[in-house]
Amino acid sequence: MYGAPPLSRLALLAPLLIAGFVLPLLLPQYFLYLGNFLMMFAVLALGLDLLLGWAGQFAFAHIAFFGIGTYATALLQIRLGVPFVIGMPLAALLAGLIGLAIGFPATRLRTVYLALATFAFAEAAQWVFNAWDKVTGGPDGLRIAAPSIFGYRVGTDPTAFPVLAIILALMIVATMYLTTSKLGRAMCAIRESEHVASASGIDVRATKAWAFAISAMYAGVAGGMYTLFQSFVNPDTFGFGQIVLLLSMIVVGGLGSIPGALIGVALLGLLPEVMRTTMRGLLIWQELVYGLILIGAVMFMPRGIWGFIAGRRGSR
Amino acid sequence: MSPLLLQGVASGIVTGCVYALIALSLVIVYKSSDVINFAGGEMVMLGGYLGMFALLWLGLPYILIFPFAALVIFVIGALFDRVVLTRVVGRAVPGQSILVAMIIGTVGLSYVLKGAVRVIPYTEEVRRLPPFSSGAPIFIGPVVLQHQDIAIVVAAVAIMAALWAFFSFTLIGKALRATSQNPRAAALVGIPVRLMSMTAWGLAAALAGVAGILLAPKLLITPDMGVIVILALAAAIIGGFVSLPGCVAGGIVLGVVQNLIGLYVSSRAISLAPFLVIMIVLLLRPQGLFAGKAVAKKV
Numbered sequence: 001m002y003g004a005p006p007l008s009r010l011a012l013l014a015p016l017l018i019a020g021f022v023l024p025l026l027l028p029q030y031f032l033y034l035g036n037f038l039m040m041f042a043v044l045a046l047g048l049d050l051l052l053g054w055a056g057q058f059a060f061a062h063i064a065f066f067g068i069g070t071y072a073t074a075l076l077q078i079r080l081g082v083p084f085v086i087g088m089p090l091a092a093l094l095a096g097l098i099g100l101a102i103g104f105p106a107t108r109l110r111t112v113y114l115a116l117a118t119f120a121f122a123e124a125a126q127w128v129f130n131a132w133d134k135v136t137g138g139p140d141g142l143r144i145a146a147p148s149i150f151g152y153r154v155g156t157d158p159t160a161f162p163v164l165a166i167i168l169a170l171m172i173v174a175t176m177y178l179t180t181s182k183l184g185r186a187m188c189a190i191r192e193s194e195h196v197a198s199a200s201g202i203d204v205r206a207t208k209a210w211a212f213a214i215s216a217m218y219a220g221v222a223g224g225m226y227t228l229f230q231s232f233v234n235p236d237t238f239g240f241g242q243i244v245l246l247l248s249m250i251v252v253g254g255l256g257s258i259p260g261a262l263i264g265v266a267l268l269g270l271l272p273e274v275m276r277t278t279m280r281g282l283l284i285w286q287e288l289v290y291g292l293i294l295i296g297a298v299m300f301m302p303r304g305i306w307g308f309i310a311g312r313r314g315s316r
Numbered sequence: 317m318s319p320l321l322l323q324g325v326a327s328g329i330v331t332g333c334v335y336a337l338i339a340l341s342l343v344i345v346y347k348s349s350d351v352i353n354f355a356g357g358e359m360v361m362l363g364g365y366l367g368m369f370a371l372l373w374l375g376l377p378y379i380l381i382f383p384f385a386a387l388v389i390f391v392i393g394a395l396f397d398r399v400v401l402t403r404v405v406g407r408a409v410p411g412q413s414i415l416v417a418m419i420i421g422t423v424g425l426s427y428v429l430k431g432a433v434r435v436i437p438y439t440e441e442v443r444r445l446p447p448f449s450s451g452a453p454i455f456i457g458p459v460v461l462q463h464q465d466i467a468i469v470v471a472a473v474a475i476m477a478a479l480w481a482f483f484s485f486t487l488i489g490k491a492l493r494a495t496s497q498n499p500r501a502a503a504l505v506g507i508p509v510r511l512m513s514m515t516a517w518g519l520a521a522a523l524a525g526v527a528g529i530l531l532a533p534k535l536l537i538t539p540d541m542g543v544i545v546i547l548a549l550a551a552a553i554i555g556g557f558v559s560l561p562g563c564v565a566g567g568i569v570l571g572v573v574q575n576l577i578g579l580y581v582s583s584r585a586i587s588l589a590p591f592l593v594i595m596i597v598l599l600l601r602p603q604g605l606f607a608g609k610a611v612a613k614k615v
Contacts, residue, residue, distance in 0.1 A: 052416065058415060058416055058419075105599050106599075108599075109598060109599075111350075111415055112346065112350070112351075112352055112415065112557070113557075113598055115352065115415075115419070116352070116549060116553060116557075116594060116598060117594065117595055117598040117599065119549075119594075120550075120590075120591040120592075120594035120595045120598075121591075121595060123546065123591045124588060124591040124592065124595065127587060127588045127591065131584060131588075240543075244423050247416070247419075247420060247423075248420060248423070251416060251417065251420045255416070284434060284435055285431065285435060286431070287427050287428075287430055287431030287434060288427070288428055288431025288432055288434075288435060289431070290427050290431070291423075291424045291425065291426070291427025291428035291429075291430075291431055292424070292428060293424075294420055294421070294423060294424030294427065295400055295421055295424035295425065295428065296424075297420070297424075298400075298404050298417040298418075298420050298421045298424070299400055299403045299404060299407075299421070302404070302407040302408065302417060
């Protein structure tokens with residue numbers, strides 16, 4: 001698919017926006033919290049999918065950029081009084097710049113080595129969040145002031161819900177444009193074969209570095225989203241478990257597709273909730289079941305759920 | 317050299333030996349399947365628990381819990397390769413990195429193992445295995461060594477020597493090496509490649525399990541003790557990630573460096589050390605600290 005996405009695709013986002021404004025009136029707070037959480041994870045997953053699913057670069061650093069975005073947005077607001085609408089883009093930019101700084105040296109590495117180097121970066125970043133306690137509050141965490149957007153006070157689940165829905169919709173549109181752009185196609189080409197890509201005149205290193213930076217910016221935006229509905233952040237939020245969850249989401253949903261990432265987020269994000277309610281008293285089995293689902297997904301649905309559905313419909 | 321420094325080096329070597337064993341497990345898997353085994357840490361954890369169950373419930377003598385745990389975990393590792401990985405690789409989608417699916421598979425295994433252990437009510441409390449041998453600590457000059465520490469080093473060195481002999485002299489060991497170097501050529505000369513892959517996974521899993529028993533008296537056994545795999549990853553990377561002797565050297569270097577950082581910098585910095593080591597080594601010397609020149613892996 002080339003050029004701008006057709007309007008019919010963009011129209012698919014209308015239900016998301018409508019739900020963003022209607023659901024806060026209908027649902028209890030806990031469901032809204034869950035919805036906020038899923039929308040934030042959806043932006044994270046879209047960003048990671050750009051790097052992993054589209055550009056084929058296996059990197060583990062995503063959650064570190066998420067942390068950078070969260071702390072940067074929160075600190076800009078608390079320390080310097082920068083409003084959210086300026087603070088979040090700045091935080092995303094910062095995450096993107098650090099992503100670029102990591103991306104350039106990291107693009108020398110391939111496959112397992114890239115995974116390991118970025119994994120180490122993520123762990124080191126979490127260590128910094130813990131150790132730099134004068135700024136981040138260390139393990140005790142940081143209290144986030146409730147942000148306001150043009151006078152609209154956010155900070156609770158119902159008030160944040162429409163804002164998060166708008167941000168998610170914008171990020172989905174951005175992803176649609178990006179993946180059909182020249183850069184997006186260059187990323188796919190690199191995923192298929194770096195040699196062929198560079199023989200066709202694609203600057204492989206620059207494209208990879210861009211993929212890193214853009215993916216990190218998505219994580220920075222998700223970090224900003226976090227400050228909208230959470231009043232507290234501590235370094236545990238950005239641990240190894242989160243990156244595994246995120247990876248599982250896009251792999252189970254289907255790599256390299258927007259619906260795949262969204263399906264994966266919804267499914268694995270809701271799974272613990274479903275298990276908590278249906279397996280009451282069997283909660284201890286949760287980890288085991290989760291592991292079996294991951295193994296089953298890679299064994300039986302190599303293209304993920306979306307690939308499975310699309311394959312059935314014969315549209316791929 | 318100050319006594320403090322000597323003591324730090326000595327106990328660094330002890331922990332380093334265990335890191336080395338786990339690193340060997342990771343590298344054997346990597347050489348066989350080109351994947352990082354993220355369940356490696358959980359295999360260590362499982363080894364510790366199996367050892368404890370065998371000791372307390374089955375009443376096995378201490379020396380027999382090693383083969384018992386090794387055997388059980390060998391089977392788990394081999395089955396995982398045969399049942400899960402073979403299928404994942406067999407259903408590879410063109411243009412999509414098979415590595416991601418395989419890694420998610422090992423992550424799934426790590427959850428399964430952790431979950432399976434957590435289901436056993438006995439594991440709710442933190443446990444510790446009794447030491448293999450106790451007695452008055454031994455003084456070598458200014459350095460104090462516990463019996464336990466010496467037992468760990470002796471066991472680790474014995475296992476490494478056995479591994480070296482296995483890979484150098486036995487037919488299976490040579491076949492494993494051949495399969496790792498070039499699976500297609502190995503298949504052409506009649507090596508059962510699939511069986512070799514299962515053996516490599518089983519062997520690696522058993523190694524991790526034995527390392528778990530060695531660690532169990534020193535550390536607390538909990539279902540979450542698998543995080544130790546990060547240290548083993550760092551050790552393997554220092555050694556270049558494809559070299560078995562490199563792992564041993566890398567493990568010991570890491571153990572000693574950690575202790576020295578704890579002594580001279582700060583105890584908080586200890587946990588950062590492995591990640592800094594991973595990043596610096598990968599960016600500056602991806603071939604590891606000990607390899608002569610960079611070896612490009614065949615595509």
